[in-house]
Amino acid sequence: MSPEENIEGFPWGRIVEAFAWASLVIAFVIGQIAAQTDYESLLIKQMPDVEFERSQVNRELPIVYNIKKDGKQLPEVVVMSEGTGYGGPIVLGIKAKRTDEGASLSEVILLSHKETPAFMDKINNKQFFRQFAGESVSNNFIVDDDIDAVSGATVSSKGFTTAVRKAVHLGAAKHLNLDATWQEPRWHFDVNEIILVSLFVLAFYSVYRKDKLAKYTRYAVMIGSLVFVGFYANLSINLGNIAGIFMGYVPTPQQHPLWWIMMAGALGSVLILGRNIYCHQICPFKVVQDLLQKLSGIKLRIKPEIQRKSRMLIFFLSWIALMLIFLSTHPALGSYEPFAMMFSLEGLGIQWYILPAALLGSLFVPSFWCRMFCPVGLYLNEMVRLRRSIRDRIFGKSKSTTVKVDLE
Secondary structure, X not given: OOHHHHXXXXXXXXXXXXXXXXXXXXXXXXXXXXXXXXXXXXXHHHOOOOEEEEOOOOOOOOOEEEEEEOOEEEEEEEEEEEEEOOOOEEEEEEEEEEEOOEEEEEEEEEEEOOOOHHHHHHHHHOOHHHHHOOOEOOOOOOEOOOEOOOOOOXXXXXXXXHHHHHHHHHHHHHXXXXXXXXXXXXXXXXXXXXXXXXXXXXXXXXXXXOOHHHHHHHHHHHHHHHHHHHHHOOOOOOHHHHHHHHOOOOOOOOOOHHHHHHHHHHHHHHHHHOOOHHHHHHOHHHHHHHHHHHHHOOOOOOOHHHHHHHHHHHHHHHHHHHHHHHHHOOHHHHOOOOHHHHHHOOOOOOHHHHHHHHHHHHOOOOOHHHHHOOHHHHHHHXXXXXXXXXXXXXXXXXXXXXXXXXXX
C-alpha cells in the first residue's frame, strides 16, 4: 500500500469522534472537581465584616457556622443548605437565632446558584427571600401553604424553599430537640399534570391510528403543545436539560412533576415505542415552524448532501455547548436553542439572533430549525435508530415495523 493510499484510508472520522467523546468526559470531570463547594469562602464573600467558626456538631449538611464580630460571639448562627433549582444546585446560608419558643430565621442568603438571569431577576424583584425573616423553624415552609412562589419562577421558588425546609427542620429536631409539628409537602397531581399526560396520550393515538379521528387529534395536540407546553408552561426540552441529567441536576417529583412527565414521555416513547413523539407531536417550536410554513406556502427542498453536513454542524455546535456546560457546571450557559426566547422573551445572548434566523428559515424550508440545527431532535432520532438497530440484531429485521425518524 502506497503512503498516499495509507493517508487517504486513515480513519479521521473515528479519531475526531473519539477526541470529541474524550474531551467531553475530561470537561465533565474537571467541572465536577472545580464545582466542589467551599462553604466558608462563599460566606466570607457575602459577609466579609464578620468571622465564622464552624461548629463541630455536624460534619455533613446542614453545616452550622457560629458568627463572631470584633471577637465577640453573636447570638445568630448560619446554617448551610443545598437544594436543586430549575437550572441546577443552589447553596443557601440561613441565619437563625434561638428564641423562647425554639428558634427563628433572621435572613436567607443566596450564596450560589445555576438559575438563568431571567428567573433570578423575578426572584429578586419580588423579594422572595424576605418572607422567611422572623419565621419559626417549626413552620411548614411549603410553597402555596405558608410560602408564596414567584410567578414565572415557581420551580426555583420550590427549590429554594425545599433547601430551607430540610435544613431548619433537621436542625430543629436534631439540635433543638423540638417535636416535629410541621407538615411534610405532598405531591399533587393537578390540572397541569393531567393536561400534559393527556397531550402525550393523544399524540400516541394520532401516531398509531390512521382514521379520521386521529387527524383531528393531531390538530388538538398541536394547539395544546403551542399554548400549554410553549407559552403557558415553557417546557421545551433543550440541551441544558439533557446535560443536567448527566450532572445529577434532577428535580424531585414534588418540586417539578411536569419535568418528570415530559422526560418520561419523550424518552419513554423512544425507548419503549421506538418513536420520537416529542419532536413530531409535542415540541411547540415545531408547531410554530409548521404554522409559518403554512403561512408562506413555500417548500424549498434541502439536498441530501446539505442535510448530511447539517448533521455534522449540529454535532459540532452541541459539542461546544456541552463543553461549556460541563466545564462551568451551568446548563443554562450552553443552551443556545431559541425556545425560551420564543415563548417567554427571556433569552440569553446569542438566542436573540438565533430566533429570528430560525423563524425566517421556517418560512422557506419545512422544519428548518429541526432539520438544520436542533440537537435534541438529532439525538432523539439517533436513539430511535440505535434502538431499531439493537432490535433488528436480536429479533431480525421486520418490514412491518420500519420507523421513519427524519423530520420533513
